[in-house]
Amino acid sequence: MDEFELIQRFFVRADEARGVTTGIGDDGAVLKPDPGCELISVIDTLVASVHFPNDINAADLGYRVVAVNLSDIAAMGGRPRWMTLALTMTESNEKWLSEFAEGLHRAAAEHDVSLVGGDTTQGDDIVVSVQITGDVAEGAAILRSGAAAGDTIFVTGTVGDAAAGLELLSAGKPDEYLSSRFFRPTARVDFGQSLAGRASAAIDISDGLLGDLKKLLYSSGVGAEINLDNLPISDALASSFDRDVQRRYALSGGDDYELCFTAADDALPDVSELRVTAIGTVIQGDRLVCRDANGIVEYDDSGYRHFQ
Amino acid sequence: MDEFELIQRFFVRADEARGVTTGIGDDGAVLKPDPGCELISVIDTLVASVHFPNDINAADLGYRVVAVNLSDIAAMGGRPRWMTLALTMTESNEKWLSEFAEGLHRAAAEHDVSLVGGDTTQGDDIVVSVQITGDVAEGAAILRSGAAAGDTIFVTGTVGDAAAGLELLSAGKPDEYLSSRFFRPTARVDFGQSLAGRASAAIDISDGLLGDLKKLLYSSGVGAEINLDNLPISDALASSFDRDVQRRYALSGGDDYELCFTAADDALPDVSELRVTAIGTVIQGDRLVCRDANGIVEYDDSGYRHFQ
Secondary structure (H helix, E strand, C coil), X not given: CCHHHHHHHHCCCCCCCCCEEEXXXXXXXXXXXXXXXXXXXXXXXXXXXXXXXXXXXXXXXXXXXXXHHHHHXXXXXXXXEEEEEEEEECCCCHHHHHHHHHHHHHHHHCCCCEEEEEEEEECCCCEEEEEEEEEEECCCXXXXXXXXXXXXXXXXXXXXXXXXXXXXXXXXXXXXXXXXXXXXXXXXXXXXXXHCCCCCEEEECCCCHHHXXXXXXXXXXXXXXXXXXXXXXXXXHHHHCCHHHHHHHHHHCCCCCCEEEEECHHHCCCCCCCCEEEEXXXXXXXXXXXXXXXXXXXXXXXXXXXXX | CCHHHHHHHHCCCCCCCCCEEECECECCEEECCCCCEEEEEEEEEEEECCCECCCCCHHHHHHHHHHHHHXXXXXXXXXXXXXXXEEXXXXXXXXXXXXXXXXXXXXXXXXXCEEEEEEEEECCCCEEEEEEEEEEECCCCCCCXXXXXXXXXXXECCCCHHHHHHHHHHCCCCCHHHXXXXXXXXXXXXXXXXXXXXXXXXXXXXXXXXXXXXXXXXXXXXXXXXXXXXXXXXXXXXXXXXXXXXXXXXXXXXXXXXXXEEECHHHCCCCXXXXXXXXXXXXXXXXXXXXXXXXXXXXXXXXXXXXX
């Protein structure tokens, strides 16, 4: 099977695609942006044995590599539209490819995203990059830099589940719910769009709540006080670990793909369908202070950092 | 050096960038498309020891991975605007990174392209993907599918040089000019833009002239007759190999990143600055016939195909 056949067979879908003049099969895709919109462009890579276990289910990998990019679009308040794929694989295995493509298209279809181009190559390891272009009304993108002293800090969903799920899996004690939060993260795309024009700043939690919040604070030139008693912990996480371990996962576990955002209280959108928790307050200065009922808690584990 | 520092140090440039509302440093880039334009999106990956020698100069790699994507934009008649980078590297080596970034930015700057985002990861091999978004006047993109019987078939520059250069290098008999055609390919961006609205079809020559021309013919539902005596061969290639070997490189060597395009004769743009050669004619049917002064020549080497 050559690359042309491979792409036709596994990656081309006949669905009517929004704003796609020419999709897969030419030197490039031709796309028609909506008037009055700005574009949002994101790219993220997953590398075997660094970002996922080598024996990952191919459908989970396909789903996950799209979801992590959707999450970046969500953090900007954008609507995801078109994606391109760069897939380096160890061999051209039809079963693996079919499953990978199924997971990829499933995550894309959940948010009406079209695969419009890609490149498949062979290498010694699986390396998958997905690039997504989205759009947002002109001037409405949510940046990391807009948080102001007095804003409330919120986080969506629950945090710490993905990292805990992966660690339990490695330890041979898998928890189905927690594992699913790693392999099939829920990008908060619709909620992110509802934040555009209402949140003062946002970031998605890929490297851990504390580390990613620090990036937001740094960009905004502010500090924060966090109440650790308010961290949103799932029942599954709470029932598997004691409080200190729960907190460690919640603060620096990473891979959650929830949104951390800041807003003036009265700007908080209706959140009836998604758990959204106020965890602290933006303050002047550059300190990030963690408290609980017993006082200040010190953490210097700032989350996942590459190349340390 | 963590990823944040790495990106700030090597990849963020202070240049004023066209149409970039928010560049590197947020969850995604915010970009402002021009009214009346469609977008063109391309992505291409280079894998160590598959697409380039392991000991490649980092600046050449950075240059080349941009150029191969610029070439795809050129083949669509587009103007390249914004690029994202997915770089998987074996270690965080400052000298290597600095050189890689220099080559990358040089190729981008030649066509006023801004690096607006990226992801750096660590793996066992170097895998580099670049995605470029360009634009083109609405409806003016050149597809592979527009060639019609009677059109003349053209190719820019000379063909076969890059593959010959690489083979001479591997054989320990490097030719400086031919090697440079592999390591620093010249994407025909300005010429590609001048073809928009004038060429009936175009493709860039990445996999070899014959193989890529076949893709164009297949998309257009036509055949072609090529005159091998008209193949544009550089002096360097001509002086290094006999005629049959020159032809083999020219027809199926790959990595040339020249444009092959079709046009009605009178539609050919002014080509005073770039060598453009008529090599044949589009015919009805689906055959690709190669001739020279002695009659029909049979070739079944259709160029580089992945996973065979």
